[in-house]
Amino acid sequence: MRSITKEEIAAFNTEEFNGRIYVIDTPDKADRAVVYLSGFSHLGFDTETRPSFKKGNLNSVALIQLATDNRCYLFRMNRIGFSLSLIQLLTNANIRKIGLSLKDDFTTMSRRMKFSPEGFVDLQKMVSEHNIADIGLQKIYAILFQKKISKSQRLSNWEAEELSYAQKKYAALDAWACLKIYEKLCHTNEFI
Numbered sequence: 001m002r003s004i005t006k007e008e009i010a011a012f013n014t015e016e017f018n019g020r021i022y023v024i025d026t027p028d029k030a031d032r033a034v035v036y037l038s039g040f041s042h043l044g045f046d047t048e049t050r051p052s053f054k055k056g057n058l059n060s061v062a063l064i065q066l067a068t069d070n071r072c073y074l075f076r077m078n079r080i081g082f083s084l085s086l087i088q089l090l091t092n093a094n095i096r097k098i099g100l101s102l103k104d105d106f107t108t109m110s111r112r113m114k115f116s117p118e119g120f121v122d123l124q125k126m127v128s129e130h131n132i133a134d135i136g137l138q139k140i141y142a143i144l145f146q147k148k149i150s151k152s153q154r155l156s157n158w159e160a161e162e163l164s165y166a167q168k169k170y171a172a173l174d175a176w177a178c179l180k181i182y183e184k185l186c187h188t189n190e191f192i
Contacts, residue, residue: 001133004143015147017173019070023163025079033073034085037066038095044072044179045099045120048158048171049108060111062158065175066097072172078159082113093118098182099175100124100137123181130185141177144184149177 024030037043044067050059064075064086075086089095099105102122109117124135134140138149153170160167 001131002143003133004139009142009148012142012146012148015149017176021168021172022073024073025076027080027083030080030083031085034089040068042096044175045097046175047105047108050157050159061108063171065171067175067179072175074171077112087115091115091118095119096121098178100178126185140181144181
């Protein structure tokens with residue numbers, strides 16, 4: 001089983017998402033984004049939740065990220081909630097949404113809206129079949145691509161009035177990286 005250390009990762013160049021990033025903060029924008037995203041068979045997926053530094057205080061999902069190879073849509077859930085079109089996308093079994101540690105994402109999404117997600121692929125379940133011992137995004141990505149993913153924005157305020165440039169880049173990269181990992185694992189026997 002392949003594993004990697006933090007020291008090995010530190011020597012790699014930092015990965016960046018260089019595609020277009022769209023902030024979705026109105027129901028109309030959400031509907032248009034879903035129409036576009038529904039044309040793809042695979043999407044990278046992630047969520048962000050405002051961190052809570054008080055025991056027992058749990059926040060709802062603030063951001064849902066859905067990525068293609070060259071675009072990422074950041075749905076500001078704290079602003080627009082779940083539109084019918086977004087629920088239809090997240091429950092569409094024919095469109096694969098690839099993420100990591102999906103149980104946590106589903107839990108935070110359910111605090112805002114109850115529905116049954118369909119068509120999701122959890123990379124944590126997939127990597128062991130490819131002889132990868134690590135289950136965190138940063139380590140999996142480093143093993144497969146020899147690049148590091150910065151986690152510097154992880155604990156930032158995802159419910160801020162405006163998302164910073166760094167937050168947008170971080171959020172887009174996480175969803176896009178899930179898609180890239182999935183594509184690499186599906187098209188290589190290198191780790192089997």
